Amino acid sequence: MSSWDFLVAKTDLRQARIAPVDASPLADGEARLAIERFALTANNVTYAVFGEQMRYWDFFPGPEGWGRIPVWGHARVEASTHPDLTVGQRFYGYYPMSTHLTVTPRKTRTGFADVAPHRANLPPVYNQYQAVGAASPAEDYQALLRPLFITGFLIEDFLDENALFGARSVLLTSASSKTAISLAFQLKQRGKARVVGLTSARNAAFVEGLGCYDQVVTYDAVVDAPIEEPAVLVDFAGDAPLRRAVHERFGDALAYSCVVGGTHWEAGPSDGRLPGPRPIFFFAPDRIRKRAGDWGPGGLDQRHDAAWAPFAADAPRWLRVIEGVGPDAMAQAYAAVVAGEAGPDEGHVLAPQG
Known part of the structure; x- marks a missing residue:
C-alpha cells in the first residue's frame, strides 16, 4: 500500500481508518508532494471539532461522512x-x-500557494507553503509548535492592543496545551498582568515547572482560588461546564471571554447564557489579515519571527519528540491524542512512510 489517507468519521472522532489511494496522473501545472513528517497535537483535534463550522474539512476533502484532519x-x-x-x-x-x-502551485516570495479551485475561498494563510532546505531535527519543533505559537502570538497581540481589557489577571484553560504555553510565554515576557494557568491535577506539576505562569490553579479550585480581578479568560479547553464555572466565579469582573479551541472536545455543548461577557471565538486568520494590513509587507513575519526565536530555543527543555512511522503508529498516536492521553511534555511527529 504505497499511497493512503488516514480518515476520521466526522460524527465520531474516535473512529478512524486507513484508505488506500490510487495516484492519478498529474494535470498540467500540478505537483504531487510526498509527505515526509508531520506533527499531531490536540490542536489537530480542534481542527476536527470545528471541521464543519470553520471549514477545516474543506481543505482536503474525503469520502462522504469522513474527513482528513x-x-x-x-x-x-x-x-x-x-x-x-x-x-x-x-x-x-x-x-x-x-x-x-x-x-496546483502559484509561485510566491517564500515558496508557493496552492490555488486548487476547492481551496480558493478558504483562509489564504493555510494555502501557503514555505520552501525549506535539507531536513534537520529543528523541523520537528517547527511542525509541533510554530502553528500553535502564531495563534498565541496573535492572541497576545490582540489582548495588548486592547490593553488587556483592563484585566489584572489572564486565565488560560488547558494550561498544559502547547498553544496555551505559547501564549503564557509571551504574556509573561510582556509582564502587564498575572498569567494564571487552569489545569488538571494530573498536569499541575508540569505547568508549574514551565516557569511562564505566575499562578497555577486546578480545575476543582477555580471557584475559590485567590485570583486578582478583573480577569480575562482565554479558553483553549472548550469545556462548557468549566467555562460556566469561570463566568459564575467572576461575573462582571470578567472583562473579556475568548474561546480558542476544543481540547476537551467531549465536554459537551454550551449550556445557555453565562454571567459576564459573551464568549467570543478567536479566529487566527482574521487577525492575520488585520495585522498584515496594519504592518505592511513583511511586518507580521518580522514581528512573529522575533517572538518565535526565544520560544523555539526554550522548547527542548520541556518538550520531547515521540516519533512514529507508518499507518499503525499513526493510528496509535491519533488514538492517544484524541483520548487526551498524550502527556503535555510529549509531541508526536509521524512519518507516513519509512
Whole structure:
C-alpha cells in the first residue's frame, strides 16, 4: 500500500481508518508532494471539532461522512508538471494525514500557494507553503509548535492592543496545551498582568515547572482560588461546564471571554447564557489579515519571527519528540491524542512512510 489517507468519521472522532489511494496522473501545472513528517497535537483535534463550522474539512476533502484532519509538516516534490516546482524540493505547510498531496502551485516570495479551485475561498494563510532546505531535527519543533505559537502570538497581540481589557489577571484553560504555553510565554515576557494557568491535577506539576505562569490553579479550585480581578479568560479547553464555572466565579469582573479551541472536545455543548461577557471565538486568520494590513509587507513575519526565536530555543527543555512511522503508529498516536492521553511534555511527529 504505497499511497493512503488516514480518515476520521466526522460524527465520531474516535473512529478512524486507513484508505488506500490510487495516484492519478498529474494535470498540467500540478505537483504531487510526498509527505515526509508531520506533527499531531490536540490542536489537530480542534481542527476536527470545528471541521464543519470553520471549514477545516474543506481543505482536503474525503469520502462522504469522513474527513482528513489537517496537520502541519514537511513534504518533498515527488512529481511535477509545474515549471517552478522541481522534484526533490521540500516545503513546510498544511497537509492531510496522508502519504501524498496533489497541489496546483502559484509561485510566491517564500515558496508557493496552492490555488486548487476547492481551496480558493478558504483562509489564504493555510494555502501557503514555505520552501525549506535539507531536513534537520529543528523541523520537528517547527511542525509541533510554530502553528500553535502564531495563534498565541496573535492572541497576545490582540489582548495588548486592547490593553488587556483592563484585566489584572489572564486565565488560560488547558494550561498544559502547547498553544496555551505559547501564549503564557509571551504574556509573561510582556509582564502587564498575572498569567494564571487552569489545569488538571494530573498536569499541575508540569505547568508549574514551565516557569511562564505566575499562578497555577486546578480545575476543582477555580471557584475559590485567590485570583486578582478583573480577569480575562482565554479558553483553549472548550469545556462548557468549566467555562460556566469561570463566568459564575467572576461575573462582571470578567472583562473579556475568548474561546480558542476544543481540547476537551467531549465536554459537551454550551449550556445557555453565562454571567459576564459573551464568549467570543478567536479566529487566527482574521487577525492575520488585520495585522498584515496594519504592518505592511513583511511586518507580521518580522514581528512573529522575533517572538518565535526565544520560544523555539526554550522548547527542548520541556518538550520531547515521540516519533512514529507508518499507518499503525499513526493510528496509535491519533488514538492517544484524541483520548487526551498524550502527556503535555510529549509531541508526536509521524512519518507516513519509512
